[in-house]
Amino acid sequence: MQEALFWIVSFIAIACALGVVLSRNPVHSVLFLILTFFAISGHYILMNAQFLAIVNIIVYAGAIMVLFLFVIMLMNLNADAEPQKSRLVQFAGALSGGALFLVLLAAMRTAALSPLEKTTNDIGLVANLGKVLFTDYVLPFEISSVLFLSAMIGAIIIGKKGDAPNREVASGEQLDGMDNLVNTEQLSTGANANLPNAFTEADELEAIS
Amino acid sequence: MAALLLLLLTGVNAYEALTLPLEGKRLFNDMLMPGQVSAWFNTLMTGCTLLYVMLSGRDIRKVGNHVADYFALIFFTLCGLYILSSYNTLLMLFLGIEILSIPQYILAGADKRNLKSSEASLKYFLMGSFSTGILLMGIALLYGAMGTFHISEFSFPTTELFSPLALAGILLIVVAFGFKVSAAPMHLWTPDVYDGAPTPFASYMATVMKVAAFYAFIRLFHNSLGSVSNKWMLVIMIITAATLLIGNITAVFQQSVKRMLAYSSIAQAGFMLFAVLSVNELGRQSLIIYAVAYTLATVGMFTVLAKLKDYTYDGFNGLAKSNPMLAFATAIFIFSLAGIPLTGGFMAKYYAVSALMTQGNAMWLVLFGLLMAAVSVYYYFRVIWAMYFKPGTPQLHEPMTTTDNWLLLFTASLVILVGVAPQLVLAFA
Numbered sequence: 001m002q003e004a005l006f007w008i009v010s011f012i013a014i015a016c017a018l019g020v021v022l023s024r025n026p027v028h029s030v031l032f033l034i035l036t037f038f039a040i041s042g043h044y045i046l047m048n049a050q051f052l053a054i055v056n057i058i059v060y061a062g063a064i065m066v067l068f069l070f071v072i073m074l075m076n077l078n079a080d081a082e083p084q085k086s087r088l089v090q091f092a093g094a095l096s097g098g099a100l101f102l103v104l105l106a107a108m109r110t111a112a113l114s115p116l117e118k119t120t121n122d123i124g125l126v127a128n129l130g131k132v133l134f135t136d137y138v139l140p141f142e143i144s145s146v147l148f149l150s151a152m153i154g155a156i157i158i159g160k161k162g163d164a165p166n167r168e169v170a171s172g173e174q175l176d177g178m179d180n181l182v183n184t185e186q187l188s189t190g191a192n193a194n195l196p197n198a199f200t201e202a203d204e205l206e207a208i209s
Numbered sequence: 210m211a212a213l214l215l216l217l218l219t220g221v222n223a224y225e226a227l228t229l230p231l232e233g234k235r236l237f238n239d240m241l242m243p244g245q246v247s248a249w250f251n252t253l254m255t256g257c258t259l260l261y262v263m264l265s266g267r268d269i270r271k272v273g274n275h276v277a278d279y280f281a282l283i284f285f286t287l288c289g290l291y292i293l294s295s296y297n298t299l300l301m302l303f304l305g306i307e308i309l310s311i312p313q314y315i316l317a318g319a320d321k322r323n324l325k326s327s328e329a330s331l332k333y334f335l336m337g338s339f340s341t342g343i344l345l346m347g348i349a350l351l352y353g354a355m356g357t358f359h360i361s362e363f364s365f366p367t368t369e370l371f372s373p374l375a376l377a378g379i380l381l382i383v384v385a386f387g388f389k390v391s392a393a394p395m396h397l398w399t400p401d402v403y404d405g406a407p408t409p410f411a412s413y414m415a416t417v418m419k420v421a422a423f424y425a426f427i428r429l430f431h432n433s434l435g436s437v438s439n440k441w442m443l444v445i446m447i448i449t450a451a452t453l454l455i456g457n458i459t460a461v462f463q464q465s466v467k468r469m470l471a472y473s474s475i476a477q478a479g480f481m482l483f484a485v486l487s488v489n490e491l492g493r494q495s496l497i498i499y500a501v502a503y504t505l506a507t508v509g510m511f512t513v514l515a516k517l518k519d520y521t522y523d524g525f526n527g528l529a530k531s532n533p534m535l536a537f538a539t540a541i542f543i544f545s546l547a548g549i550p551l552t553g554g555f556m557a558k559y560y561a562v563s564a565l566m567t568q569g570n571a572m573w574l575v576l577f578g579l580l581m582a583a584v585s586v587y588y589y590f591r592v593i594w595a596m597y598f599k600p601g602t603p604q605l606h607e608p609m610t611t612t613d614n615w616l617l618l619f620t621a622s623l624v625i626l627v628g629v630a631p632q633l634v635l636a637f638a
Binding site for chain 2: 109
């Protein structure tokens with residue numbers, strides 16, 4: 001029974017992950033991504049990690065997905081707006097992605113993983129997780145607060161209005177709502193203009209890896 | 210204020226390095242394993258940060274409205290550096306890399322009035338997140354093969370049967386580290402980001418933060434993967450050769466000194482990769498001395514650059530006539546970057562090359578490195594040529610104060626000191 005469930009969940013996960021990459025419409029991609037997260041949560045439950053499964057759904061399928069949808073709808077991305085990639089880049093991407101796939105395939109083929117011993121049934125419960133987090137892993141747990149603090153500071157620095165691009169300092173005018181609107185629009189178009197470029201480079205990076 | 214705090218931090222680190230019995234100590238359930246060398250490295254890098262803050266504190270204040278936040282972010286990166294210099298599990302490595310990187314993404318985009326700065330930040334963020342993903346994948350594969358996160362407990366079978374899982378993991382980790390230190394095929398972000406970021410932050414990103422990533426690199430690959438160096442050596446050799454080639458050759462064609470410095474930082478990363486390739490005591494020492502010499506000279510160069518209005522080579526025309534002290538300090542930094550004897554850069558290159566020669570299996574790389582160092586002299590000396598032999602009146606943002614002049618001269622004298630007495634830097638390494 002459990003094995004059958006594993007195969008079903010794995011099939012859903014892989015099929016949906018392919019759907020994320022292959023669908024032309026970004027909104028469909030996001031919906032497929034939600035399904036993928038649900039399938040992965042299913043895996044967690046099969047591994048007896050209930051807490052992880054719930055958190056995965058709440059954080060990823062809930063909060064982060066809403067953010068994704070917001071961004072996609074704000075930027076008005078659709079199939080037509082997809083940046084045109086040259087043949088060469090497509091070829092390089094396919095070649096290097098295939099090479100990475102082969103390496104990983106070779107790694108998995110001969111991998112001899114020692115089977116996990118299931119000691120207790122309640123290993124994934126919140127109580128145990130909390131205990132481990134505050135004893136064995138207390139340093140990573142506390143240190144990640146520095147990480148989040150710097151991310152929060154970054155969000156405030158970047159998001160705070162008052163020094164948006166193209167601000168007319170010389171005129172000394174108080175920025176009213178209209179001005180701000182114009183400014184944000186300019187900012188978003190600027191980001192849009194840069195995006196295709198950045199993505200191509202990310203692709204090149206992928207090509208290299 | 211920030212300078213005072215940094216002074217305090219340097220003092221504490223020096224105290225740790227000099228007096229506390231750190232060797233072999235494991236902290237927080239084996240999460241950290243600080244040693245005397247790590248503490249000394251921390252001391253040196255905190256000292257460099259202190260110098261950096263004193264040199265470009267005024268330029269940092271001019272970047273935007275959130276000065277306190279910028280300094281806070283710099284302190285956070287120092288926290289990441291301390292983790293990276295003493296981590297003992299891959300978990301801490303990941304956290305350290307992230308704590309080091311996220312402030313960099315923000316600092317790159319600190320100048321919000323400039324679209325280029327925002328572009329740099331976005332590009333860096335997207336690609337950096339991608340490389341973090343690769344690092345995580347590598348860590349996962351390595352964990353799968355080893356069954357533990359603790360790098361001091363990695364054990365590799367001595368027989369021919371080497372786990373391909375571990376090999377794939379190591380490969381992915383090499384790629385991720387290569388991105389962080391801007392090694393050749395993963396260097397594409399470097400020129401755009403350093404060019405777009407505000408000059409004082411580009412200076413910090415190119416020096417202390419890059420060196421911290423290098424130290425983490427060497428810590429993993431020497432201490433725990435050193436016994437299987439024959440498996441990863443060739444990959445890193447090819448990366449090193451490509452880094453040296455691309456960094457130096459592309460730098461020749463640059464018109465802007467800021468972009469030239471970005472490519473030069475790629476080229477210098479090639480020499481620092483020599484230290485990763487030399488799995489011996491000398492390799493680690495050479496990294497530390499290279500870190501100090503390179504950081505001092507590059508921070509100095511960027512500080513000079515931040516004073517000038519025109520970032521092209523022509524912006525330096527006639528600097529020797531109008532600001533002889535500034536020009537003199539710049540010349541010392543350039544000498545050091547090019548590796549002229551009596552400066553820190555020469556000693557650093559000397560140590561790097563001799564470490565690789567001790568390793569003994571990459572003589573072609575040594576020769577190639579020396580050839581590329583000769584190429585680098587050309588583009589570095591164009592700055593000196595412009596300063597001393599071309600007529601012109603360079604435009605400064607504001608006149609140099611005496612403090613600025615003396616600080617720059619002090620930095621230049623430190624560069625010379627490292628070149629004359631490298632054993633001072635290596636006192637505890």
